[in-house]
Each structure stands twice: as C-alpha cells, then as structure tokens.
Amino acid sequence: MCEANAYILKEDKEELLMERVDRVVPQNGEIYLESIWGQRKTIAGRIKELNLVDHRIVLELAPEEKTASL
Amino acid sequence: MCEANAYILKEDKEELLMERVDRVVPQNGEIYLESIWGQRKTIAGRIKELNLVDHRIVLELAPEEKTASL
Secondary structure (H helix, E strand, O other), rough: OOEEEEEEEEEEEEEEEEEEEEHHHHHHHEEEEOOOOEEEEEEEEEEEEEEEEOOOOEEOOOHHOOOOOO | OEEEEEEHHHHHEEEEEEEEEEEEEEEEEEEEEEEOOOOOEEEEEEEEEEEEEEEEEEEEEOOOOOOOOO
C-alpha cells in the first residue's frame, strides 16, 4: 500500500498528525485528510512538501493557527 | 515504490503530466514536481487532490494559465 504519514511542521519540528493517509484535498485554505481506515481530519493550513517514496506529507499550519493547539 | 503519476485537469479531463513523481512542493502559486528519475517540472497551478493508494496526484492550472498550452 502506498499511503503516507502526514506531519505538521511546528517550530521546525514535525509532529505526526495522521498515519496511512490515502486522500488529501486542499480547499479554501484548509487541508482535508482521509486515512485508509476512514479516519478524517481537516486542518487550516497548506501542503509544504510531499515525499512519496519516503511516505511523507508535510503540512504547515495557516499563520493564524500557528499558536493554537491541535 | 510508492511514487504517483501527476495529472493536469483540463476541461474536466485528466492529462498525464509526469510519471512516477516522488517530490511535490507547492510554492508561490506554483507546483514543483520531481520524478524518481530526476525529471523536474514547475507549473503554475495548485493541487486539487491526492489519491495515494491509487498513485494519483491531480493538479489544476492557475486560472490565468488555463488557456495556455503546456
């Protein structure tokens, strides 16, 4: 299976947000994520980088969300 | 290997843009793509959707690019 793990970049550190993500849909400044198990999350942010061979999705919070806890 | 193919959505049809994409980096309204063979492309557009289990990256051109040929 070729899903990836999604990480949030926080103060230059990556925090695991969701494992085994299948679908990623950016929309209106938000990112909708869905895992192979049907887990769903939406965060206010953007995709910083994908490394598919390494199974990594790196997300960045929207500026106004950076100080909020997830 | 878990790279994906990148498609451009054009008039509701998907056109293959690059095969076996490893890295995807959105930046300043552009998307930088790099394949496992080191092929590189940058397009003015955005990520519409990722389906990693299906190895699919769907991109949309920026509105002002939609009538230009690739």
